[in-house]
Amino acid sequence: MEFADSAEQSDLRSAVRAFVRRHATPDQVRAAMAGPTGYDPKIWERLATELGLAALAVPERFGGAGAGPGEVAVPVEEFGRVLLPSPYLSSAVAALVLAGAAAECPDAAGRYLPGLADGSVTGALVLGADVTADGGTADDRTVTGTGRNVVDGAAAGLLLVQAGAELFAVAASDAAVEPLETLDQTRRQAAIQFDRARAMPAGSAAPAIALYRVLLAAECAAAAEQCLGVTVDYLKTRRQFGRPIGSFQALRHRAADLAVAVSSAKATARAAVWTAATNTAADNTRASNTASAESADLSVLAPLAALHCSRTFLQVAGEMIQLHGGIGFTWEHEAHMYFKRAKSTQLLLGPASALRAEIGGAAGLLPA
Amino acid sequence: MPDADAFRADVRGWLSANLTGEFAPLVGSGGPGREHEFVQERMAWERRLGADSWIGLAWPESDGGRGLPWRHQVIFHEEYARAGAPARVGHIGEQLLGPTLLMFGTAEQRARFLPGILAGTQLWCQGYSEPGAGSDLAAVSTRARLDGDQWHLDGQKVWTSLAQFADWCFVLARTDPAAERHHGLSYLLVPMRQPGIEIRPIVQLTGTSEFNEVFFDDARAAAADIVGAPGDGWRVAMGTLAVERGVSTFGQQMGFQREFEAVLATARANGAIDDPDLSARIVEAWVGLQVMRYTAMATLGRPAADSPGTADVARTVANVNKLLWAPWHQRLGELAVDVAGAAATIAGPGYDLDHGQRLFLYTRADTIYGGSNEIQRNIVAERGLGLPRDPR
Numbered sequence: 064m065e066f067a068d069s070a071e072q073s074d075l076r077s078a079v080r081a082f083v084r085r086h087a088t089p090d091q092v093r094a095a096m097a098g099p100t101g102y103d104p105k106i107w108e109r110l111a112t113e114l115g116l117a118a119l120a121v122p123e124r125f126g127g128a129g130a131g132p133g134e135v136a137v138p139v140e141e142f143g144r145v146l147l148p149s150p151y152l153s154s155a156v157a158a159l160v161l162a163g164a165a166a167e168c169p170d171a172a173g174r175y176l177p178g179l180a181d182g183s184v185t186g187a188l189v190l191g192a193d194v195t196a197d198g199g200t201a202d203d204r205t206v207t208g209t210g211r212n213v214v215d216g217a218a219a220g221l222l223l224v225q226a227g228a229e230l231f232a233v234a235a236s237d238a239a240v241e242p243l244e245t246l247d248q249t250r251r252q253a254a255i256q257f258d259r260a261r262a263m264p265a266g267s268a269a270p271a272i273a274l275y276r277v278l279l280a281a282e283c284a285a286a287a288e289q290c291l292g293v294t295v296d297y298l299k300t301r302r303q304f305g306r307p308i309g310s311f312q313a314l315r316h317r318a319a320d321l322a323v324a325v326s327s328a329k330a331t332a333r334a335a336v337w338t339a340a341t342n343t344a345a346d347n348t349r350a351s352n353t354a355s356a357e358s359a360d361l362s363v364l365a366p367l368a369a370l371h372c373s374r375t376f377l378q379v380a381g382e383m384i385q386l387h388g389g390i391g392f393t394w395e396h397e398a399h400m401y402f403k404r405a406k407s408t409q410l411l412l413g414p415a416s417a418l419r420a421e422i423g424g425a426a427g428l429l430p431a
Numbered sequence: 432m433p434d435a436d437a438f439r440a441d442v443r444g445w446l447s448a449n450l451t452g453e454f455a456p457l458v459g460s461g462g463p464g465r466e467h468e469f470v471q472e473r474m475a476w477e478r479r480l481g482a483d484s485w486i487g488l489a490w491p492e493s494d495g496g497r498g499l500p501w502r503h504q505v506i507f508h509e510e511y512a513r514a515g516a517p518a519r520v521g522h523i524g525e526q527l528l529g530p531t532l533l534m535f536g537t538a539e540q541r542a543r544f545l546p547g548i549l550a551g552t553q554l555w556c557q558g559y560s561e562p563g564a565g566s567d568l569a570a571v572s573t574r575a576r577l578d579g580d581q582w583h584l585d586g587q588k589v590w591t592s593l594a595q596f597a598d599w600c601f602v603l604a605r606t607d608p609a610a611e612r613h614h615g616l617s618y619l620l621v622p623m624r625q626p627g628i629e630i631r632p633i634v635q636l637t638g639t640s641e642f643n644e645v646f647f648d649d650a651r652a653a654a655a656d657i658v659g660a661p662g663d664g665w666r667v668a669m670g671t672l673a674v675e676r677g678v679s680t681f682g683q684q685m686g687f688q689r690e691f692e693a694v695l696a697t698a699r700a701n702g703a704i705d706d707p708d709l710s711a712r713i714v715e716a717w718v719g720l721q722v723m724r725y726t727a728m729a730t731l732g733r734p735a736a737d738s739p740g741t742a743d744v745a746r747t748v749a750n751v752n753k754l755l756w757a758p759w760h761q762r763l764g765e766l767a768v769d770v771a772g773a774a775a776t777i778a779g780p781g782y783d784l785d786h787g788q789r790l791f792l793y794t795r796a797d798t799i800y801g802g803s804n805e806i807q808r809n810i811v812a813e814r815g816l817g818l819p820r821d822p823r
Contacts, residue, residue, distance in 0.1 A: 299817070310818070310820065311821060312809070316805065319807075319815070322751065323751050327755060330725040331725050334729075371718060419715065419718075420714075422718060428714055430704065
């Protein structure tokens with residue numbers, strides 16, 4: 064397992080950080096989340112075209128850079144750190160999924176990947192929703208049902224819809240999309256209804272679910288690290304009783320516990336990203352069938368990383384408010400934005416009991 | 432340099448060829464709560480390890496070690512634990528005194544002491560803690576006075592693991608009675624078998640004794656057997672801790688895996704796995720084990736930013752990892768007896784405890800020894816996060 068950035072990933076991270084410093088300042092983030100779509104289309108266009116981030120996960124023959132989850136995780140982490148509102152994560156997962164399914168589902172890949180690559184189309188995922196599929200042949204499949212919590216769904220042109228174990232690509236224009244106000248204003252959702260909407264097969268739902276969880280875990284770990292950094296800075300500068308509050312053991316010990324939690328979340332997210340990246344690479348060379356026996360199983364690691372990193376993020380964001388005292392309770396301070404992102408992410412990932420059951424089953428701990 | 436996979440095969444092959452015959456009963460023996468088991472046999476096992484050069488893997492070849500890189504050391508610890516090889520009786524010499532001599536010892540001291548550790552023939556114990564100096568180690572009050580060619584020691588050490596079997600003890604003693612705190616301490620090498628030393632076992636809450644009290648009543652050490660200069664003992668003792676990179680963590684985690692599997696087997700056998708609360712805790716214990724493994728892999732063995740005064744969590748990885756594993760291990764102990772249920776309330780004849788009972792009781796020590804978790808948090812806060820010290 065590799066836990067450090069490759070040279071290319073490190074360069075990419077520097078470029079994304081430079082972008083974030085210019086285009087994702089706290090004021091810009093707040094302005095974006097208050098806008099009609101919940102994100103700033105100009106920032107999206109810049110990151111899609113100037114930085115070429117939208118094309119990252121799209122195979123070269125569809126106009127992309129042909130990178131994998133290891134590279135996609137870099138902007139996901141850096142945007143997560145500052146809570147930049149953007150459909151990047153959803154759209155990148157859609158691109159990774161379609162790229163992985165391109166061989167068996169060339170129609171969906173050919174129709175959507177070029178648009179995802181140039182950023183003219185964004186994707187959203189409708190997973191775990193109450194949706195069923197009809198139709199017999201690939202040409203006349205339809206989906207019917209409702210997705211109540213479709214993250215980044217309002218502006219998406221492509222919807223990847225789970226129906227049972229299958230995944231379908233549906234044009235948003237073939238569905239009824241209702242934008243929603245969200246508790247976490249940095250990440251909007253939509254309610255989407257499908258009434259016998261035309262659906263192109265896009266492979267199995269499992270890779271979409273796994274990649275979504277892995278990248279959310281990476282985002283949670285990075286955002287948690289940011290919360291810790293902001294909080295530690297405050298503990299060093301805020302003075303009460305004539306000294307920095309960070310000199311009080313009651314607070315130092317809590318900060319230390321958060322540092323331990325953040326270290327563990329970062330490592331776990333990294334392990335999951337690495338596993339997703341090597342699995343993807345193995346898929347792309349399936350003929351050779353040389354997947355390492357040492358590689359961990361994504362069916363275990365994706366729910367495990369999602370469980371651990373989302374609750375760590377929530378723990379750190381909650382402590383961020385408490386350790387800032389009154390200022391941490393204000394709208395003006397950024398702590399509430401992280402707290403809301405953390406809880407929303409955790410709720411969208413589903414109850415811990417369900418993730419545990421999945422982990423226990425996949426790891427062979429619990430009876431099937 | 433052997434290739435990593437070849438080295439792993441080599442370790443595995445050696446263990447399966449040697450952990451047989453007279454050593455077969457040692458599988459799974461020793462370690463926390465069980466250090467009293469098979470001591471003579473484990474001393475013989477230590478010599479067998481030494482004879483085939485499995486001690487001092489990390490030490491430089493010029494000092495008799497094998498100069499192997501981090502990855503190989505991890506492999507050795509993993510395979511050692513996977514095979515259930517017995518807890519080492521020589522680890523204090525290999526992991527603590529040896530590295531100290533490599534950093535601070537004279538050429539004469541290295542030539543004199545390292546070969547015995549490498550051969551597994553010379554066992555060491557650590558004389559740091561005292562009744563009045565636990566978390567506050569700088570409060571050491573054992574005194575040593577130089578008279579001619581000998582140090583004379585008076586005082587008491589406590590929580591001294593394996594003192595009853597050790598040939599030597601490295602002792603942190605106050606050699607300058609006028610100095611305070613961490614000034615005026617010296618790091619002395621003291622032979623254990625002498626009239627001035629008395630060892631009394633401490634009976635722990637497990638009913639067994641791993642730890643001892645060691646009393647010095649005009650005990651003697653040769654004038655030359657001091658590491659570093661007189662008064663330099665604090666720097667020497669702390670220097671060893673600073674280079675400890677926690678390679679043994681990987682072996683320890685393999686041991687945790689075995690303990691977890693024992694709990695899981697009990698839960699399957701007695702139906703506890705069907706209880707929703709217990710099954711949730713079983714999965715959480717397993718999740719915690721994976722998280723600790725990834726954290727150790729991501730952090731240990733990587734150099735920290737080495738600018739003094741700069742806060743960097745990477746400088747405190749051993750502390751971070753201990754803050755993860757010690758509470759996890761305690762929860763596993765609690766889970767072990769909860770899975771067993773009321774059966775865990777019955778002890779064997781002579782207060783012979785089973786694995787789960789011992790785990791439940793002994794893991795209370797995990798958050799205390801080697802620096803209590805409160806001390807670990809102080810270190811992470813100060814050295815890792817750069818938070819100001821609290822007034823002491």
